[in-house]
Amino acid sequence: MTLHPTDLDPALRIDAVLRRQRDRESSARTYARSFPVVPVRAHGMTIEGADGRHYLDCLSGAGTLALGHNHPVVIEAIRRTVDSGAPLHVLDLATPEKDAFTEALFATLPPAFADRARVHFCGPAGTDAVEAALKLMQTATGRRGLLAFTGAYHGMTTGALAVTGNVAVKEPVAGIAADVTRLPYPYSYRCPFGVGGEWGAELSAAYTERLLDDPSGGVVPPAAMILEAVQGEGGAVPAPDSWLRQMRRITAERGIPLIVDEVQTGVGRTGAFWAVEHSGVIPDAMVMSKAIGGSLPLAVVVYHEDYDGWRPGAHTGTFRGNTLAMAAGTATLRHVAREGLAERAATVGARMTARLDGLRGELPAIGDVRGRGLMIGVELVDPEGEPDSCGARPPAPRTAAGVRAACLDRGLIVELGGRHDSTVRLLPPLVITDEQAEAVLDRLADAIAEVTAPRLTGRRA
Incomplete structure (x- = not known):
């Protein structure tokens, strides 16, 4: 007689599942380890x-999971969408679900940003939205170089990995686009200048400004600066608000677009709907993913309309029209805002x-x-x-x-x-x-x- 897996002892079933995962999945798996x-x-x-x-x-x-697992408002939005017969995959065509999501998203943004913003739907991961933001600014400025920070994490695809700080994941990979100038992020406990506190942040800002203005500093005018208001994978390191305002001033004065990566910090995570709100900084682009999809895959880049110089198809992808993710995301954005x-x-x-x-x-x-x-x-x-x-x-x-x-x-x-x-x-x-x-x-x-x-x-x- 053949036993069904559910007839086995639970411990044996669990061991079998874990063993098959170890045997069949790649050695790059992380959380499962x-x-x-x-x-x-x-x-x-x-x-x-x-x-x-x-x-x-x-x-x-x-x-x-801003609302945790299987929150009722998310489940209800998914069920309602499925029951409605709405198409679940439509590339980047207009749908009522996409329109509702865009309205809900823009309603959460700082008004000074939202009033002149455009949104681009990317492949359903934050790393693709980072790629889109970098390409957008390179297209708009005609430049190639990028400014990024120590401790940064922006994703695992080529451009995103280039601006990521983790050496261990970059070292084995040949041919990463390397035209990146690495700047010191203000990390008070392990200050890159060895002084810590507000002084370390001030030195970081002064170093950035002087490097960019030094004709022998080796930095060609860059296409963009990308940063996290709180470094997530970097160890939950928050940047001082005053330092973020300095970065905004430095980039604005030199015509350098500022991209803020809000993939992990967004949708209320830091105590404001978007982490940039703590400092009052208005970036040129914000990268968003994770919580905006209400637990389902979704990623966008929102940017100032002046940079919208792409040709049709300049950054495309098959899974940019996930109707369920947009419905779940709309429900999540509205619930977070409504419930404070x-x-x-x-x-x-x-x-x-x-x-x-x-x-x-x-x-x-x-x-x-x-x-x-x-x-x-x-x-x-x-x-x-x-x-x-x-x-x-x-x-x-x-x-x-x-x-x-x-x-x-x-x-x-x-x-x-x-x-x-x-x-x-x-x-x-x-x-x-x-x-x-x-x-x-x-x-x-x-x-x-x-x-x-x-x-x-x-x-x-």
């Missing part, structure tokens, strides 16, 4: 595995950050706590290591990996990022409850204490 979980159901912030265990999801699809979830993210995020910062005294492996809204980073360090000139101790990637695993054991999903993957990143959905926030912090603190306890015990001994 860290989380040996087979999700079968999810709601809000909770994921249920095939083994019946429940997990609090502080990854949220790398920031994609950006403000909620600011309040809960500040509370979580304050409590984590308060744990540094009893958990010396916590070197730095930072972020904005519900985009939080906890950088783990070797408390016995020698501090640098800013007081930062050496990063502790093995400790961070151990904490991630210990969190999973406690029913909490967190991921790592930042330099040496030593920063625990918290990206809970904007609908996180106060009770869930406390549970996240309790489990994370307990995991850090457990992983670092042997070292602390050994030191006392």
Whole structure:
């Protein structure tokens, strides 16, 4: 008799699924290596595995799930669209769903930006929207060079990878478009100038301005500057608002278009609907993906109409008309705005950050706590290591990996990022409850204490 897979012991079924994934999928898979979980159901912030265990999801699809898993407004929008008989794939043709999405999106933008903006629907990933933004500005300016920053993450396709900072993923790849000038991002804890704080940000701005004006600085007038208002994969590093305003001034005075990558920071994540709103900066282009699709794949670049010099088909793609994603995205954008979830993210995020910062005294492996809204980073360090000139101790990637695993054991999903993957990143959905926030912090603190306890015990001994 042949057994159906569902007749097997759950643990055996899970092992079989994970084994087949290891055997069949590429070695480039990432999250599956860290989380040996087979999700079968999810709601809000909770994921249920095939083994019946429940997990609090502080990854949220790398920031994609602004409303968490299977939020009722998203499910209702998807069902309504399917039941209506609307075409699910129409390339870039006009549809009522696209029109509604565009209206909802523009309603969330800073008015000074939205009033003269155009939108381009890209392939359904943030990296393609980055490619589109770079090509747009190269076309508009007739220039080729780009300005990007240390710690940046903009995607994995060729142009996006060129402006990404991570050396490990770039090094093995030959032929990356390399006409990129790398500038120092203001990272207070590990300041590139070794001074930290506001002074480090001021030096970053001064260095950028002087380099661009130096006739022997080696920088040909660039096509664009691209930056993140809060670096996500870079370790939840927020840029000071004053520094962002300086970047806007420097680029505007020199006729350099400014592209802000809002793929992870958008739709309320940082405590404002768009991260640029904290500083009041109006960029020339904003790159958007992740949460704008309401959990489904969708990506756009919105830009000032003066740069709209493309010819038809200059940046195209088959999957630019995902009707379900637009319907889900419209529902999400409107719900976040209507329910004040950006403000909620600011309040809960500040509370979580304050409590984590308060744990540094009893958990010396916590070197730095930072972020904005519900985009939080906890950088783990070797408390016995020698501090640098800013007081930062050496990063502790093995400790961070151990904490991630210990969190999973406690029913909490967190991921790592930042330099040496030593920063625990918290990206809970904007609908996180106060009770869930406390549970996240309790489990994370307990995991850090457990992983670092042997070292602390050994030191006392």
